[in-house]
Amino acid sequence: MQPEMLIQTLVSGLLMGFIFSLIxxxxxxxxxxxxxxxFAHGDFLMLSMYTAFWLYTLWGVDPLxxxxxxxxxxxxxGWVTYQLIIKRxxxxxxxxxxxxxxxxxxxxxxxALLAWSSDYRAIKETLLSGRIGIGGVFIPIPQLVAxxxxxxxxxxxxxxxxxxxxGMALMATAEDAEAASLMGVNSDRMYxxxxxxxxxxxxxxxxxxxxxxxxxxxxxxxxxxxxxIIVALGGFGSITGxxxxxIIIGVVEVLFGFLVAPAFKYVFVYLIYLIVxxxxxxxxxxAR
Amino acid sequence: xxxxxxxxxLKVVAGVILAxxxxxxxxxxxxxxPQRMMxxxxxxxxLGEAWNILGGYGGQVSLGHAVxxxxxxxxxxxxxxxxxxxxxxxxxxxxLIAVAVSIIIGYPCFRLAGHYFAIATIAAGEIVGIVFxxxxxxxxxxxxxxxxxxxxxxxxxFHSTKVPYYYIILxxxxxxxxxxxxxERSRLGFxxxxxxxxxxxxxSLGIDLTKYKLIAMIISAALTAMAGTFYAQYVLFIxxxxxxxxxLSIQMCLIPVLGGTGTIAGPIIGSCILxxxxxxxxxxxxxxxxxxxxxxxxxLIIVFAVFQxxxxxxxxxxxxxxx
Numbered sequence: 001m002q003p004e005m006l007i008q009t010l011v012s013g014l015l016m017g018f019i020f021s022l023i024x025x026x027x028x029x030x031x032x033x034x035x036x037x038x039f040a041h042g043d044f045l046m047l048s049m050y051t052a053f054w055l056y057t058l059w060g061v062d063p064l065x066x067x068x069x070x071x072x073x074x075x076x077x078g079w080v081t082y083q084l085i086i087k088r089x090x091x092x093x094x095x096x097x098x099x100x101x102x103x104x105x106x107x108x109x110x111x112a113l114l115a116w117s118s119d120y121r122a123i124k125e126t127l128l129s130g131r132i133g134i135g136g137v138f139i140p141i142p143q144l145v146a147x148x149x150x151x152x153x154x155x156x157x158x159x160x161x162x163x164x165x166x167g168m169a170l171m172a173t174a175e176d177a178e179a180a181s182l183m184g185v186n187s188d189r190m191y192x193x194x195x196x197x198x199x200x201x202x203x204x205x206x207x208x209x210x211x212x213x214x215x216x217x218x219x220x221x222x223x224x225x226x227x228x229i230i231v232a233l234g235g236f237g238s239i240t241g242x243x244x245x246x247i248i249i250g251v252v253e254v255l256f257g258f259l260v261a262p263a264f265k266y267v268f269v270y271l272i273y274l275i276v277x278x279x280x281x282x283x284x285x286x287a288r
Numbered sequence: 289x290x291x292x293x294x295x296x297x298l299k300v301v302a303g304v305i306l307a308x309x310x311x312x313x314x315x316x317x318x319x320x321x322p323q324r325m326m327x328x329x330x331x332x333x334x335l336g337e338a339w340n341i342l343g344g345y346g347g348q349v350s351l352g353h354a355v356x357x358x359x360x361x362x363x364x365x366x367x368x369x370x371x372x373x374x375x376x377x378x379x380x381x382x383x384l385i386a387v388a389v390s391i392i393i394g395y396p397c398f399r400l401a402g403h404y405f406a407i408a409t410i411a412a413g414e415i416v417g418i419v420f421x422x423x424x425x426x427x428x429x430x431x432x433x434x435x436x437x438x439x440x441x442x443x444x445x446f447h448s449t450k451v452p453y454y455y456i457i458l459x460x461x462x463x464x465x466x467x468x469x470x471x472e473r474s475r476l477g478f479x480x481x482x483x484x485x486x487x488x489x490x491x492s493l494g495i496d497l498t499k500y501k502l503i504a505m506i507i508s509a510a511l512t513a514m515a516g517t518f519y520a521q522y523v524l525f526i527x528x529x530x531x532x533x534x535x536l537s538i539q540m541c542l543i544p545v546l547g548g549t550g551t552i553a554g555p556i557i558g559s560c561i562l563x564x565x566x567x568x569x570x571x572x573x574x575x576x577x578x579x580x581x582x583x584x585x586x587x588l589i590i591v592f593a594v595f596q597x598x599x600x601x602x603x604x605x606x607x608x609x610x611x
Contacts, residue, residue: 037403085593092597094402094403095349095541096593096598099542099592102589107587107590109582109586110580110586114580114583225410232407263421264418266414266418267415267418273407278397278408281399281401283404
């Protein structure tokens with residue numbers, strides 16, 4: 001085994017890990033603020049990828065320029081999801097909450113299947129196409145840009161949560177919605193904002209991912225599933241935890257795919273998750 | 289006669305009529321479509337009841353129950369194909385294997401609460417799915433085709449008519465409902481509900497949480513595995529995409545949720561609604577527009593979760609309290 005190959009593997013795992021991180025941070029933003037797991041999260045990602053794809057195919061808009069459109073669109077989708085569905089199940093039992101977003105997942109996935117067929121699609125040429133080589137290790141530019149985009153987005157979210165008044169109100173709502181509302185924080189608006197921001201994260205991830213990943217109606221399945229794993233691994237409610245866990249999962253995935261067999265790489269991802277949560281039920285950086 | 293006795297007499301009469309109707313059904317409806325529909329309704333009602341024992345009464349939301357269904361199906365099929373062993377014996381072995389796996393999954397995972405447990409069961413389900421997908425001996429992604437044998441109860445195969453399958457799954461459902469009924473009214477049932485409603489209080493009263501969660505898991509897994517063998521014998525073909533997918537696990541959970549969790553009637557009601565809807569939309573729409581039935585299915589789930597979060601039993605109970 002050549003060391004370059006191992007390094008190459010680790011680099012590609014790391015690059016994928018940042019995208020996983022960004023998706024999981026969005027999911028965790030929603031979970032952290034209101035204790036609801038969005039099972040349709042992967043399908044929000046799918047919508048963002050198709051948006052980038054159609055903007056490119058119909059009008060030749062490069063994914064880099066459709067990025068802001070994807071962000072705004074997904075923010076609106078998240079916000080509307082909250083207003084139409086989530087708001088009504090806030091006080092419902094956990095199972096009803098699970099199924100409201102699970103139903104949304106089935107609905108969106110098959111809506112996409114009906115509208116756009118099950119064909120695998122890809123954006124062939126973008127402004128980012130190409131790769132750079134450093135000492136025998138090749139880094140594809142789309143993945144590199146996507147990773148940088150993911151890091152910047154995470155930084156912005158982190159800054160927003162820690163430094164702005166709205167962000168702090170959001171965290172206060174997460175801590176104790178009732179106490180926060182006594183302090184004059186409108187928890188309804190905060191919940192809607194969390195859904196908007198959480199979905200906007202996959203808006204970014206989807207547009208960036210569309211530059212190098214296949215686009216098909218079920219693309220959200222694996223990404224969604226991994227996002228739940230990453231969120232639970234990092235700790236429900238911890239944005240930093242989700243970010244770190246995403247990178248770990250990205251590296252574990254390609255490393256075991258490389259060392260053992262590609263077919264079994266997700267077995268190791270799920271095993272790592274099980275081992276970590278059983279040894280540390282609150283996840284790596286979870287509070288409880 | 290007092291009002292209670294009248295009610296009891298009414299219940300007995302209704303029960304007898306229902307029993308006769310169910311037994312006579314295959315003689316009245318001779319076409320394959322209604323028979324197939326009833327078989328599926330019974331099978332999913334059984335799966336819902338099995339899930340309900342752990343998830344509804346015990347409050348442990350499992351989204352990985354397809355594992356036990358798949359283990360039941362794979363074990364009896366493999367033993368039949370390899371060694372020519374009757375599926376009935378294979379079913380018993382499948383149940384034992386499913387019980388063993390349920391302990392392996394349950395014992396460590398029962399330390400986890402809420403969403404953590406649910407996601408852990410998804411992870412366990414995905415692991416088993418990937419293993420079977422890549423397990424050459426078990427047919428891998430191609431799956432297992434069961435050999436066509438002479439029709440007999442011992443062989444668990446019927447070709448000229450599907451009616452025997454109808455009675456077999458009906459009997460399995462009756463056994464399952466009986467077990468659920470006995471649990472509901474026993475000490476075990478009270479323990480399960482105590483664990484669900486307030487684990488800390490249950491523990492302080494001296495209930496061994498892990499032990500009783502495991503008992504619920506074992507009963508639930510065993511019944512699910514039994515249905516797995518039935519499915520394999522009914523369809524005579526299994527692969528990881530039909531007996532082990534996450535979608536099946538979710539379906540098993542959805543049926544009691546739709547009808548009402550923690551009740552005997554809930555899973556039956558859920559199955560009576562969901563399966564005909566899925567079958568009719570599949571038959572009438574799938575030919576024309578593929579995927580449309582699942583699109584509507586998704587919409588229905590959202591509507592239900594939003595407007596009737598306690599399931600249909602919640603609706604009935606509310607009506608009763610008022611009336």
